Amino acid sequence: MCLSVCVCVRVCGVDSVLKQMAEIRDHDRRLRLVEADLEYCASALSWMVEAFSQSNLIKPTRPPPTPKELVLSSA
Numbered sequence: 001m002c003l004s005v006c007v008c009v010r011v012c013g014v015d016s017v018l019k020q021m022a023e024i025r026d027h028d029r030r031l032r033l034v035e036a037d038l039e040y041c042a043s044a045l046s047w048m049v050e051a052f053s054q055s056n057l058i059k060p061t062r063p064p065p066t067p068k069e070l071v072l073s074s075a
Contacts, residue, residue: 049064
């Protein structure tokens with residue numbers, strides 16, 4: 001009886017670890033997609049800024065905003 005309980009605990013533990021690893025891989029995949037989207041958006045915005053800076057369509061009335069330091073909260 002003790003052996004079957006030990007085997008069950010170990011198998012359940014392995015199942016739990018495998019489930020957590022699958023969730024981590026899924027989060028990692030989604031994070032890579034978000035990073036790729038962010039890279040695309042940053043590139044598109046840079047292109048737009050460059051295009052507008054070289055055109056006469058928009059006259060700047062103030063300097064461009066400066067980047068703010070990123071602060072991550074642990075909420």
